[in-house]
Amino acid sequence: MTETTWLIAGAWVSAGLTIFLFSFLYKDNPFFKIAEHLYLGAGMGWWFQVYLYNIWKPKVFEPLAGGDFFVLIPALLGLSLVTQFVPKISWISRYGFTFMMGYGAGLEIPARLSTDFMSQIAGTIKPFSLMASMSGFDILNALIVAAGTICVLFYFFFSVEHKGSVKKISNIGIYFLMIYFGAAFGNTVMARFSLLYGRFDDLNTSAAASNFYATQIILAAMAAYFLLHSFLGKKEQAEEAR
Amino acid sequence: MKENLLKFLKIDRRWIFLALAMILFVPIIKPIGLPNKTISKDVQNAFNYLDKVPAGSFVLFSLDYDPSTRPELHPQAVAALRYAFKKNLRVGIVTYIAGSTGLIQQLIEKVPAEAGKVNGTDYVVYPYMANAVAAMTQMASDFYGIYDKDIDGRDARSLPVMKGVRNYKDIPLIVNITGTSILDFWVAYVGDKYNVPVVGGVTAISQPGYGPYLQTGQLKGLIGGMKGAAEFESLVKEPGKGTSGIDALNLAHLMVLLLILTSNIILLVVRYL
Amino acid sequence: MKIIKNYLPLAMVMVMGLLMLGSYYVPHKLSVDYVEQMNKWENIVFAFAFLLGLLSLFVSHYGKIRRRQDGWGYSIFVFVGFLIMVVPSLISGGKQMVDGQVTGLGWSFRYVYNALSATMFAVLAFYIVSTAYRSFRIKSAQAFVLFVAAFILILGKVPLGQMAWESVLGWTGYGIDRVIEWIMSVPAVAGKRGIMIGIAIGAIVTSLKIIFGIERQYMGKD
Numbered sequence: 001m002t003e004t005t006w007l008i009a010g011a012w013v014s015a016g017l018t019i020f021l022f023s024f025l026y027k028d029n030p031f032f033k034i035a036e037h038l039y040l041g042a043g044m045g046w047w048f049q050v051y052l053y054n055i056w057k058p059k060v061f062e063p064l065a066g067g068d069f070f071v072l073i074p075a076l077l078g079l080s081l082v083t084q085f086v087p088k089i090s091w092i093s094r095y096g097f098t099f100m101m102g103y104g105a106g107l108e109i110p111a112r113l114s115t116d117f118m119s120q121i122a123g124t125i126k127p128f129s130l131m132a133s134m135s136g137f138d139i140l141n142a143l144i145v146a147a148g149t150i151c152v153l154f155y156f157f158f159s160v161e162h163k164g165s166v167k168k169i170s171n172i173g174i175y176f177l178m179i180y181f182g183a184a185f186g187n188t189v190m191a192r193f194s195l196l197y198g199r200f201d202d203l204n205t206s207a208a209a210s211n212f213y214a215t216q217i218i219l220a221a222m223a224a225y226f227l228l229h230s231f232l233g234k235k236e237q238a239e240e241a242r
Numbered sequence: 243m244k245e246n247l248l249k250f251l252k253i254d255r256r257w258i259f260l261a262l263a264m265i266l267f268v269p270i271i272k273p274i275g276l277p278n279k280t281i282s283k284d285v286q287n288a289f290n291y292l293d294k295v296p297a298g299s300f301v302l303f304s305l306d307y308d309p310s311t312r313p314e315l316h317p318q319a320v321a322a323l324r325y326a327f328k329k330n331l332r333v334g335i336v337t338y339i340a341g342s343t344g345l346i347q348q349l350i351e352k353v354p355a356e357a358g359k360v361n362g363t364d365y366v367v368y369p370y371m372a373n374a375v376a377a378m379t380q381m382a383s384d385f386y387g388i389y390d391k392d393i394d395g396r397d398a399r400s401l402p403v404m405k406g407v408r409n410y411k412d413i414p415l416i417v418n419i420t421g422t423s424i425l426d427f428w429v430a431y432v433g434d435k436y437n438v439p440v441v442g443g444v445t446a447i448s449q450p451g452y453g454p455y456l457q458t459g460q461l462k463g464l465i466g467g468m469k470g471a472a473e474f475e476s477l478v479k480e481p482g483k484g485t486s487g488i489d490a491l492n493l494a495h496l497m498v499l500l501l502i503l504t505s506n507i508i509l510l511v512v513r514y515l
Numbered sequence: 516m517k518i519i520k521n522y523l524p525l526a527m528v529m530v531m532g533l534l535m536l537g538s539y540y541v542p543h544k545l546s547v548d549y550v551e552q553m554n555k556w557e558n559i560v561f562a563f564a565f566l567l568g569l570l571s572l573f574v575s576h577y578g579k580i581r582r583r584q585d586g587w588g589y590s591i592f593v594f595v596g597f598l599i600m601v602v603p604s605l606i607s608g609g610k611q612m613v614d615g616q617v618t619g620l621g622w623s624f625r626y627v628y629n630a631l632s633a634t635m636f637a638v639l640a641f642y643i644v645s646t647a648y649r650s651f652r653i654k655s656a657q658a659f660v661l662f663v664a665a666f667i668l669i670l671g672k673v674p675l676g677q678m679a680w681e682s683v684l685g686w687t688g689y690g691i692d693r694v695i696e697w698i699m700s701v702p703a704v705a706g707k708r709g710i711m712i713g714i715a716i717g718a719i720v721t722s723l724k725i726i727f728g729i730e731r732q733y734m735g736k737d
Contacts, residue, residue: 014625014626017634021635025638037593041599042632046628048597048601054370055369055371058391059558075563082570084735091520095527097524098525098528098531098734100564102535105721106534106536109723113715114435115429116430116714117716119434120458123460124708141701144702144705148702156709179703180710181661182660183703186664188643190495193491194313195633195637196266197270197313197468198313200266201483204270263641309633310633375557376555380550383551387554451707453699454711469672489674491672492674496676505648
């Protein structure tokens with residue numbers, strides 16, 4: 001096959017799979033189910049070959065073949081994880097898990113402490129040390145950030161006894177959280193639309209004459225399938241009723 | 243009246259689906275012609291940081307997004323990479339998301355050639371690594387301890403593009419474009435600890451979460467979602483998919499607002515009628 | 516046996532954790548060497564964790580096919596999808612492009628995996644719209660605040676919305692992009708920072724619990 005043929009075949013396959021997945025929005029159907037299962041398998045397949053050629057081969061097999069038996073340690077620890085699937089010896093997998101857990105936990109503590117805790121407190125306080133050079137509006141903003149952060153923390157940490165002034169403070173905290181969630185929701189709308197735009201843009205490419213109108217033809221075929229299906233479905237129902 | 247309104251509220255959602263599909267598809271075929279105009283502070287900062295890196299420096303691009311976030315992040319990566327080449331920076335590309343290796347391939351098929359850049363001399367692509375934190379920590383002492391070979395199997399130390407690069411001390415900027423929390427790792431495990439400037443490109447969904455890092459300067463700049471991509475494209479004067487994307491999203495955004503307002507107004511009317 | 520099954524793994528997590536933690540604060544050559552070795556190992560161990568996901572997917576779908584469970588035919592496509600990626604990769608040695616020609620693997624990524632993965636997530640756009648219509652109810656002051664923030668963000672991110680704002684509120688002299696910038700850099704920062712500090716404390720406590728063997732759910736049952 002020439003390169004152009006491959007490109008056209010690609011346009012058809014990609015448009016077909018896209019429309020199959022979208023068809024679920026109308027109604028569940030076998031084409032959707034096929035595409036859905038293909039997705040599971042293809043994703044795993046892609047990852048598998050990435051791991052194979054990026055890690056297992058160059059970082060495990062090749063050093064082993066070159067006589068570096070040290071890599072056996074992490075390789076065996078890694079393979080130990082798979083014993084999870086055999087209940088009798090599943091305890092072996094603990095060695096793999098404890099290695100990863102210990103590594104991760106040990107690294108996480110100092111990083112979190114400095115980045116998400118101390119730096120954040122410092123970042124809240126720091127503007128006040130520069131107050132002399134700040135405008136009134138900036139000072140107000142710094143105050144809002146500081147007050148808001150404290151209120152939100154009150155909401156989280158005194159969640160048991162929300163009474164009196166604690167309740168008032170944590171209530172203000174909720175409003176700050178709501179603004180954050182509102183902003184997050186607004187942004188989520190844009191993100192989701194962007195992804196849909198991406199798919200539609202691809203469908204538009206497949207719809208070109210040079211791709212022999214892949215999108216239009218597959219879309220029409222899908223519509224015909226649903227029409228036929230509902231027509232036959234009604235007939236069946238009528239027969240059953242008789 | 244009341245019943246009709248309530249019926250309208252419980253309309254088959256497939257009509258809404260259809261409306262959205264139309265409103266988003268039509269501008270793709272026939273653009274509205276209302277591209278993005280504003281530039282946010284965070285995108286401007288991201289651009290400035292890339293802009294002020296001296297020519298010839300080695301900049302690390304960590305591209306960690308897969309097809310599921312491609313429409314938002316690929317335009318960001320294209321624009322940032324183009325500008326890096328335009329500024330004659332040396333570029334190293336790493337990734338910690340398996341799905342992004344295919345997109346990186348598509349990126350390097352196109353972008354370097356436009357600027358006449360050569361693989362190995364001007365840029366280099368490294369293989370995927372499973373654990374981002376492990377690789378990041380490793381690069382602090384010895385880059386080649388984890389990246390001894392590039393994706394083509396060449397010895398990384400002997401590539402001209404890597405000349406003089408041993409660890410973070412030799413890397414003046416890290417650009418991380420991702421739809422995952424890998425940017426948090428870059429900030430915590432590299433930016434904060436080794437004082438390397440980190441600039442991010444993220445999906446619109448995760449954008450608000452980086453406000454605190456931006457305020458403290460732990461993150462130097464941020465490109466957020468397709469809007470961010472469009473802004474960056476206009477800063478580097480290379481309109482691409484981000485610019486055309488924003489144009490197409492115009493009507494859909496108004497549609498959501500209209501829907502939320504409609505349903506709430508209906509409920510109000512029903513209650514007080 | 517109990518030593519091998521329980522105590523040794525717990526000792527390992529403690530030693531690993533404490534050494535990693537200590538090495539953060541001790542910039543000695545020995546600790547750097549140790550961390551380097553662990554980085555390389557962790558990267559390899561972590562790569563094998565992927566096999567867990569792969570095997571559980573295979574086991575569950577193979578089981579469906581063997582038992583001829585309802586819809587077992589679809590399960591075959593899981594394996595078809597897997598092979599569509601892996602076979603071309605084995606042929607081209609994992610290369611997506613050879614001598615300027617896209618290989619079978621490159622093709623499969625571009626037209627199969629890309630389409631499937633991207634569409635799976637794009638579908639969510641439809642649901643967020645119908646949810647916005649059916650469930651976004653402004654019933655309380657808190658919900659109203661959330662709505663106002665969302666409204667401004669959705670409106671101000673597109674040029675058409677910016678124009679609408681200009682025509683109604685242009686006289687104030689504040690563009691919607693400046694309002695968005697303020698929301699994102701002031702109240703939203705306060706909200707997120709509170710969450711961030713809260714999560715950081717939680718994560719640190721959990722990590723300490725893991726290191727000292729108090730939290731051991733990941734070890735599974737005896």
